[in-house]
Amino acid sequence: MTEPHHDVRGSGPVLLIIPGGAGHPMGLDPLTDALADRFTVVTYDPLGLAHGRLGEPVEDQRVEEWSDGAHRVLEAVLPEGGSAYVLGTSSGAIVALDLLARRPERLRHVIAHEPPCVGVLPDGPRHRDMFRAVYDTYRAAGPRAAATRLNAALTGQEPSPDPVGGHPLSRDEELRNPMALFLAHVLRQFTSYPADLAALADSRSRLTLAAGSDSRGHLLFRTAEFIADRTGSxxxxxxxxHVGVAKHPAAFAERLVRTLAALDDRSAPLPGWPL
Known part of the structure; x- marks a missing residue:
């Protein structure tokens, strides 16, 4: 079995970053630039999309497979007996939660930023149906129409009943488009993931849920708050x-550094906590 694709830069404690979407780490360079002087930043690329595999066949993805790959990355980069910080965002945050629930032994602390595992919510079935509708829109009208519908659902807007314009992608077009790969092979599978809240509660001292301040009132802010409340995290x-990691990399990195530093110094208040 080949080792999962990943990149390493910087020095200091190991920080594993698990990207969202289809796992392509595009747009993360400014964040890793801002973190590399404090951490050994390990960026996981579960499908190898940034390592020459974009355009190759992709099947429906499973959270557990990405999580097992992340564990193998940590085994490859950590010294014996070492542990790592983990930042997962969006679909990558679901992977981070699964990693903590099933294989916590090499984890120092996990920050899960806006994980879309909406099945934990009391009205979870309705939201899972919404994500399936986004997938159906993608198949009928392509990625732009699906992304518009997805954004409306996440922000609490009424989606247009009939997508305007757009067309389905060919198989070759889909394989060259990371957003299309996410919509086709990640979205339904990951948002249906049944997060193990009991196992996460057992590791609550090593778990922080996070959400963007601009996401207040949105679905994934609510989801992150709900998981934190139910697990005592x-x-x-x-x-x-939701994409603050890419749009505000310097400020995001600063908040990450401060959050992890406060966790290591139990006498220091966590930034932004309570809200």
Whole structure:
């Protein structure tokens, strides 16, 4: 079995970053630049999309497979007996939660930023149906129409009943488009993931849920708060919205550094906690 694709830069404690979407780490360079002087930043690329595999066949994905790959990355980069910080965002945050629930032994602390595992919510079935509708829109009208519908659902807007314009992608077009791969092979599978809240509660001292301050009132802010409450974990607001990691990399990195430093110094208040 080949080792999962990943990149390493910087020095200091190991920080594993698990990207969202289809796992392509595009747009994360400014964040890793801001963190590399404090951490050994390990960026996980579960499908190898940034390592020459974009355009190759992709099947429906499973959270557990990405999580097992992340564990193998940590085994490869950590010294014997070492542990790592983990930042997962969006679909990558679901992977981070699964990693903590099933394989916590090499984890120092996990920050899960806006994980879309909406099945934990009391009205979870309705939201899972919404994500399936986004997938159906993608198949009928392509990624732009599906992304518009997805954004409306996440922000609490009424989606347009009939997508305007757009067309389905060919198989070759889909394989060259990371957003299309996410919509086709990650979205339904990951948002249906049944998070193990009992196992996460057992590791609550090593778990922080996070959401963007601009996401307040949105579905994934609510989801992160709900998981934090049910597991007894910390909750911290980060700059920006759902993609704050890419849109506000410097401020996001600063909040991450401060949050982890406060966790190591139990006498220091966590930034943004309470809200």
């Amino acid at each position: 910390r909750f911290v607001a980060f700059p920006g919205g």
